[in-house]
Amino acid sequence: MNQDYPIGTPGTPWGDAEKQEWYARQSKQRDYGNDVIRRIDHLREQFDVETYGELNYDAKSYPLFVVRSRNWRAELPTVLVTGGVHGYETSGVHGALYFLETEAVNHLAHFNIIVAPCLSPWGYETINRWNPDAVDPNRSFKPQSPAQECALIMNYLSKHKITPDVHVDLHETTDTDNSEFRPAKAALDGTTNTNWNIPDGFYLVADSKRAEPEFQRAIIETVKPITHIAPADDSGCLIGAPMIQEGVIEYDGKGLGLCMGLTDARFVTTTEVYPDSANTNPVECVDAQVAAVRGALEYAAQEL
Template sequence: MTSTTAFYPIGTSGVPWGQTEKQEWLSRQVRHRSYADEVLARIERLRGRFDVEEYGRLDYADGMYPLCAIRNPDWRDDLPMALVTGGVHGYETSGVHGALQFVEQHGADYDGRANLLVAPCVSPWAYERILRWNPGAIDPNRSFRGNSPAGESAALLGLVAPLLGRFVLHIDLHETTDSDETEFRPALAARDGKPFEPGEIPDGFYLVDDSENPQPEFQQAIIAAVEQVTHIAPADARGEIIGSPVVAPGVIRYPLKSLGLCAGITGARYTTTTEVYPDSPRATPAQCNDAQVAAVRAAIGYALAH
């Protein structure tokens, strides 16, 4: 029997969720938007200019979701390869639409210069429900490892597996939102039976570098491009952003691969995770998409030049 806790309405404080609690959580989720209309339709319009492939299909109780990737045409084995991913967390809207906008506006710029592989919406079920997790209450962005429990993560790993060793760049597009603090972090604490410790949401754009392969000049090239579009998140009073030390303006570091994060899947020399703040009074949805596009362009430009 579950009871309401002080910080989340599902489960018993201090006790990790079982299947009953996960089913209760799932029963509360509501579809708010259409992956077919908002994402697949845009991808379909790219056919002819780009190669589109279905790299997997998620078959959930309330629907089936094709997973699509976009490639620029005429791939060549002698060209460097760049991976762009968005929507690993489905609620992080500018990751999805920023990736699509990049392809629509700039994908053709790299013909003959780089092989582009873009997976704009890794988690379509969560995109529709504006959620962080998949239906099993699993975070895909902690699940990029062998025998992944998340179908979203397993499918993307399968897409890149034949290409490992060829990537020079992977940029994974994310957002940090106010709902991280009001919903998703409390839910995580409740699911895992841990106390919820309130944090602070940074106001602005920042990047997550790889602590196991830091590339500070690469990260700063992206920051320099993005600050022409939107503001960069400052460090808090402790010199941190979301609990991690700020190592350069707008940059923190995580061990990407060991945490099972998407940006750690390729072994590329240049990797980063973008974090846009869409709830800022200083940023519009269009600015958030534009910031993601600026980040991708700067990342690819730097990788190709170095």
């Protein structure tokens, strides 16, 4: 289905004027300080909290945080959990925080844990996929990244020589992908938009270069008691990609500049929750994200 977008000329990529017009239309809809920083502050008794950078957009600054195991042990494998790469994907942010609040302590004997709960706080506040420069952070994890959101976490991991063995990146696929973000991207690129079928349920995106099918399967099995797994569409696909096993598709993480390509972790996956399903609710979506991380760590603990 083609959709017009109110900014730009069809068939012509956006220039600076169109990007500024898009940015001017955005407005704050929720509060990063209250929703995220406040919860991070409550974690300081159990974990080390570090600021790894700050985003400055106009008059607003956003400090960026990682939450780390207090007793870091060089002999243990390391797990990285990232959320809010796409700020509008709510359960990614809240799932990362709830994992820290509830589940993380159960794995400290086996792993060093580091969590970046909200990589894109401006996107969180304005409910956006892009950053203010109309750049998609989840296509920008590459050298000389055009997105500060990506460059700052990449620099932090490099500076501290953190090389995760497990990386779980928490995402959602929402109805607004079709109603807003895919039409906006087509307008930005000067192309024709074709919406995809939104999967009804939870699914995973594996890295095609590090597929680890049994790892992906273990996560799906852990999530199943919490929420339903997305079935393939009539073409055997999820969001246009072939389903390679129940609830799993794959992309080239590093080639596409995805967050799951951020590290060389052996075990890596991107979660996708569908919060707009009639068969779920916000609490269940967050619980599914936590279950996915738990399933990933329980499997990896046997293999590493």
